[in-house]
Amino acid sequence: MAVTGLNATDSPGPGVAVIRALRETADFDLRIIGLSYEALEPGIYLRELVDRTYQLPYPSAGTAALLERLRYVREQEDVAVLIPNFDAELHNFIKLEPQLRALGIRTFLPTLAQLEARDKLNLPAFGTAHGLPVPASRALHHAGELLAAAETLGWPLVLKGRYYDAAVVHTLAQAEQAFGRLSGQWGVPLIAQQWVGGQEINIAGLGDGHGRCLSAVPMRKLTITDKGKAWAGITLEDEALLTLARRFAEATQWRGGFELELMRAASGELFILEINPRFPAWIYLTAAAGQNQPAALLRLALGLPVMQQEGYAVGKMFVRYAWDLITDHTAFQQVAALGEL
Amino acid sequence: MKLKKNIATSEAGFIFNPATGDSFAANPLAADILARAKAGQDAAAIKADILERYDVAPGQLEKDWDDLLAQLREFNLLD
Numbered sequence: 072m073a074v075t076g077l078n079a080t081d082s083p084g085p086g087v088a089v090i091r092a093l094r095e096t097a098d099f100d101l102r103i104i105g106l107s108y109e110a111l112e113p114g115i116y117l118r119e120l121v122d123r124t125y126q127l128p129y130p131s132a133g134t135a136a137l138l139e140r141l142r143y144v145r146e147q148e149d150v151a152v153l154i155p156n157f158d159a160e161l162h163n164f165i166k167l168e169p170q171l172r173a174l175g176i177r178t179f180l181p182t183l184a185q186l187e188a189r190d191k192l193n194l195p196a197f198g199t200a201h202g203l204p205v206p207a208s209r210a211l212h213h214a215g216e217l218l219a220a221a222e223t224l225g226w227p228l229v230l231k232g233r234y235y236d237a238a239v240v241h242t243l244a245q246a247e248q249a250f251g252r253l254s255g256q257w258g259v260p261l262i263a264q265q266w267v268g269g270q271e272i273n274i275a276g277l278g279d280g281h282g283r284c285l286s287a288v289p290m291r292k293l294t295i296t297d298k299g300k301a302w303a304g305i306t307l308e309d310e311a312l313l314t315l316a317r318r319f320a321e322a323t324q325w326r327g328g329f330e331l332e333l334m335r336a337a338s339g340e341l342f343i344l345e346i347n348p349r350f351p352a353w354i355y356l357t358a359a360a361g362q363n364q365p366a367a368l369l370r371l372a373l374g375l376p377v378m379q380q381e382g383y384a385v386g387k388m389f390v391r392y393a394w395d396l397i398t399d400h401t402a403f404q405q406v407a408a409l410g411e412l
Numbered sequence: 413m414k415l416k417k418n419i420a421t422s423e424a425g426f427i428f429n430p431a432t433g434d435s436f437a438a439n440p441l442a443a444d445i446l447a448r449a450k451a452g453q454d455a456a457a458i459k460a461d462i463l464e465r466y467d468v469a470p471g472q473l474e475k476d477w478d479d480l481l482a483q484l485r486e487f488n489l490l491d
Binding site for chain 1: 418420428430431432433
């Protein structure tokens with residue numbers, strides 16, 4: 072099977088964690104093919120996890136280039152299932168679903184309509200449509216809209232890039248500076264979201280595409296990096312969180328992995344800050360806690376039955392660490408020059 | 413004093429709230445009080461036992477008891 076998202080950096084992709092979870096399933100003896108975008112993605116060199124890696128064209132190259140590359144990969148490898156793990160690549164993979172199936176490669180992804188509906192730009196309408204608690208937000212196409220956004224949403228304001236990155240700003244000067252940085256890096260529009268204080272909680276889940284949430288594991292962030300990523304976290308027991316995940320899967324008929332990024336206000340009220348249409352980088356914690364979501368998704372992609380997973384270890388923690396992988400320049404050269412290792 | 417049902421306590425004095433992920437460390441007396449409360453003993457019985465075992469005036473005990481309750485409430489550990 073093939074997995075993308077091998078960039079295990081300070082803002083890690085989920086691929087390595089997905090592979091680690093898949094390696095633990097007793098259902099299959101897997102050969103794992105890594106799919107990378109850059110030659111220095113650490114997962115490429117984790118040879119005990121990834122059997123072979125092939126580089127992919129960037130998502131901006133379009134579906135034709137991606138299909139051509141995957142056709143080549145399929146000629147070399149027996150890929151039965153592919154799990155994409157980046158927001159920015161999902162659109163292409165979803166569009167290519169029929170062609171991939173014709174190649175014998177199955178996926179288990181949300182529909183394009185589901186992908187669009189939960190997009191940051193559409194989140195307020197999505198919340199209203201499904202009765203889900205979402206902070207107010209609006210799209211910003213130029214810095215001149217910042218003041219009006221702040222007057223509507225109040226200070227502080229959260230400015231978010233289209234796909235990644237965010238900044239909490241307290242003044243117009245800070246907002247203008249952040250707008251320049253974020254729009255320069257990620258383009259426009261940006262999203263201005265009402266700031267909500269409280270505890271940051273994420274839920275990793277798996278929807279079967281028919282309204283059932285097959286698995287949901289909530290995690291509170293214990294250490295947060297300057298990029299807002301959880302560097303340590305702990306599983307929680309809270310029926311309100313599980314109910315919210317089930318409501319999301321049922322309301323959207325969500326198909327595949329997802330992550331709800333939540334804020335629990337001091338009042339106990341929950342707000343959905345973001346919905347990621349894929350597994351998060353901390354997904355291995357679900358396997359460690361007793362609900363191996365990547366392994367369950369693999370079964371779904373293969374059309375095998377998956378029981379609703381109940382119960383998980385509460386108080387199970389992850390503490391992320393950085394590790395210097397040692398490899399040889401020849402391995403790097405092979406990836407950089409030939410696009411495979 | 414009614415601790416939330418799912419609060420986990422250990423003999424060493426560690427307290428874990430599985431709903432929030434918060435952990436706390438209690439001193440031996442606080443740990444003993446929490447263990448008794450969790451076992452269903454009422455406040456009057458716990459206080460009577462403390463007065464018998466420790467050299468403390470009833471007024472001081474009431475004050476400290478209220479402080480403990482305030483902390484537990486602040487930490488979201490009470491029902």
